Amino acid sequence: MLRTPLIAGLIAAGSLAHAQSTVTIYGIADTGVERLTNVNAAGGSLTRMPNLTGTVPSRLGFRGTEDLGGGLQAFLNLETGIALDTGSLNNGGRLFGRASNVGLAGPFGRITLGRQINMTVLAVSSHVMGPSLYSFASHDPYIPNAISDNAIGYLKSFSGLTMGATYSLGRDVSSAGGPPGTNCPGESGTDSKACRQWTVLAKYDSANWGAAVSHDVMRGGPGAAFGMTSSAHTDKRTVLSGWGKLGPAKISGGVLHRERDNAAPLESNLVYLGASYPLTPALTLDAEYSRMDVKASPNDATMLVARGVYSLSKRTAVYAMVGRIKNKGASATSVSAGGAVGAGMGQTGLMMGVRHTF
Numbered sequence: 001m002l003r004t005p006l007i008a009g010l011i012a013a014g015s016l017a018h019a020q021s022t023v024t025i026y027g028i029a030d031t032g033v034e035r036l037t038n039v040n041a042a043g044g045s046l047t048r049m050p051n052l053t054g055t056v057p058s059r060l061g062f063r064g065t066e067d068l069g070g071g072l073q074a075f076l077n078l079e080t081g082i083a084l085d086t087g088s089l090n091n092g093g094r095l096f097g098r099a100s101n102v103g104l105a106g107p108f109g110r111i112t113l114g115r116q117i118n119m120t121v122l123a124v125s126s127h128v129m130g131p132s133l134y135s136f137a138s139h140d141p142y143i144p145n146a147i148s149d150n151a152i153g154y155l156k157s158f159s160g161l162t163m164g165a166t167y168s169l170g171r172d173v174s175s176a177g178g179p180p181g182t183n184c185p186g187e188s189g190t191d192s193k194a195c196r197q198w199t200v201l202a203k204y205d206s207a208n209w210g211a212a213v214s215h216d217v218m219r220g221g222p223g224a225a226f227g228m229t230s231s232a233h234t235d236k237r238t239v240l241s242g243w244g245k246l247g248p249a250k251i252s253g254g255v256l257h258r259e260r261d262n263a264a265p266l267e268s269n270l271v272y273l274g275a276s277y278p279l280t281p282a283l284t285l286d287a288e289y290s291r292m293d294v295k296a297s298p299n300d301a302t303m304l305v306a307r308g309v310y311s312l313s314k315r316t317a318v319y320a321m322v323g324r325i326k327n328k329g330a331s332a333t334s335v336s337a338g339g340a341v342g343a344g345m346g347q348t349g350l351m352m353g354v355r356h357t358f
Contacts, residue, residue, distance in 0.1 A: 020067040027061060030054035031084040032319075032353020034133070034336060041342040051083035052090060052338045053133050054353045055309065055319055057144070058082045059098055072106045077116075091147070092174030092181030098147065109156030116153050118166040119201035120146040123214035123239040126205070127252045128276040129288045133337050134305045134323035134349055136272035136290035140256065141179040141337065142237070146216070148197055149173050150187060162203040171197040171218055177225065178338075184224040193231040194221035209244040212254075220262065233262035249277045267295040282311045298329030305335075316356045323349045 031054050039046045061079035068074055079099035081090035091097025094115075101114030124143060129135040131144040148168040155164040170186025172195070186195025196219045203212035216237040220228030228235060241254030253273035260266040274288035286307040293300050307321035323335040326346045334341045335349040 022065050024063045025061070026063065026358065028056055028059050028355065028357050029082075029084060030056055030058050030353065030355040032351050034349055034351035036334070036336055036339055036341075036347060036349050038342050038345045038347045039334075039340050041345075043342070043345075049085040050133055050336065050338065050351070051085045051088070053131055053144070054351070055132050055307070055317075055321075055355055056130060057090065057098075058084050061099065070106075072104065074102075074104055076102045090180070091145070092172070092176040092178075094174060097174075097180065101151075101153075103153075109154055112151075112153035112155075114151065115147060115149050116151050116166065118146050118148045118151065118153070118168075118197070118216065119164050119199035119214045120216045120237060120239060122162070122164065122201050122203060123212045123241055124254065124256075126210055126212070126243045127241065127254070127272070128243075128250055128274040128286055129305065129307070132305075132307065132321065133351060134303075134307070134321050134335055135288060135337075136270060136274075136303070138303065138323075138325070138335060138337055139270050139290060139292040139301060139333055140258070143256075144337070145179040146199075147180075148199075149185075151197075160204055160206055162201065162205070164201040164203075166197075166199045168195075168197040170195045172224075182225040182228070184218075184221045184228065186221055188221070191221070191231050193219055195219060195224065195231070209242070211242040212239070213241075214239045227262045227264050229262075233260075235260045235262075249275060251275045269293045269295075284309045284311075292331075292333065294331075299331040300328045301331045301333040302326045303333075303335060315358065316354070318352075318354050320352045321350075 033049055036046045059079055059081055064076045066074045077099045078096045080096055081098045083090050101112050101116045103112035137143040148171050150170040151166045151168040153166040171184055172182045173185040174181035175183035184195035188194045199216040201214045218235050219231050220233035221231055236259045238257045243252035256270040258268045270292050272290040276286045278284050288305045291302045303325040305323040309317050309319040311317045325335040327344050330343050332341055332343040335347045341347040
């Protein structure tokens with residue numbers, strides 16, 4: 001009960017000392033309970049509380065800005081990813097794993113230094129399903145984890161057009177494992193190319209439609225995960241995406257082309273298409289089709305997802321989602337982000353949850 005007045009008092013004191021500075025505390029708490037089938041080769045089922053995301057990942061963040069005059073502004077962003085099921089940290093165990101950066105903004109655009117989302121995230125940001133537990137990102141877990149360490153970012157918007165780029169000197173210092181912790185710190189005195197990454201974006205948005213294209217190139221380094229153990233290895237992703245309004249409905253989709261050049265080379269196309277329709281002012285229905293096509297391989301997967309979100313207020317909503325994935329060959333893609341499924345097996349997932357923003 002004493003914490004809120006204390007924080008408010010500290011912020012107020014800071015505002016007295018620096019009248020043009022502001023600090024915003026924000027967050028999202030989103031979790032529920034899900035049921036998954038075929039979580040192993042024996043066909044077992046699992047009931048769990050997911051720790052990665054619900055409709056969106058849970059987080060606690062701080063944004064600060066200061067007006068420096070002449071159209072120049074300083075800013076910072078610190079954002080923590082939280083696993084609500086246990087209270088632990090997501091994003092590779094980092095304290096501020098979703099964002100940890102500082103920068104300057106002005107008529108020239110926005111320059112950001114530190115850990116930050118890269119242009120792959122912005123290229124898919126208009127998709128109706130977002131980073132949901134069941135979404136096209138289940139096929140490629142890098143998509144919701146396209147956040148780069150040691151990065152220099154630039155973004156400029158004008159007349160509906162957004163141009164941006166990032167360059168990372170060492171894309172991932174965490175060795176926690178999985179997509180958010182790939183053990184590629186870079187910044188090497190013996191190999192200047194190790195773990196470097198660059199991304200670029202061109203994006204246009206109007207009132208009724210939008211389109212985006214991005215390109216993402218990451219290099220490997222000694223000991224890096226997923227076979228990316230040399231700076232000669234590259235993993236490239238190109239996204240073409242778009243969205244449009246059809247009456248009250250929103251339709252969005254795209255294709256992500258990937259080429260990985262290492263000891264286990266991979267080429268694939270991920271196609272996704274989604275729609276969102278406000279059935280009432282409080283109830284929204286969403287649906288998505290996605291397919292992963294791995295070239296020269298039978299290891300493909302197709303997924304269908306449906307979701308209903310009911311807003312109890314501007315800040316609180318309840319939701320239910322159902323997903324079904326069909327794996328072929330040795331594909332073992334779970335319908336649920338961070339989940340497991342028997343190789344070549346289908347899987348059905350059902351989740352019900354609550355989301356609150358502040």
